[in-house]
Amino acid sequence: MSGRADELFRGVVCPECRCELVVHTEQLVCTGVECRLQFAIENGIPHLLADSAQRLAEAEWKTAVQRTGSAAERAK
């Protein structure tokens, strides 16, 4: 275990659309372009509730998703 957050949450999917989530600045961001929900991580525990999630603007979402890269791409 590397302890890296993006490894830690691998396989965790968005409760709203079931897309993969990526870690971006202490948040989990949904990779679904239609969805773009951002979930807070508190004390290492992600709040995977659509109710407490924030919907990112498309530009912001793109930055978040690009930065971490797609785990699906890397897993090939």
Ligand SMILES: [Zn+2]
């Ligand atoms: Zn989603």
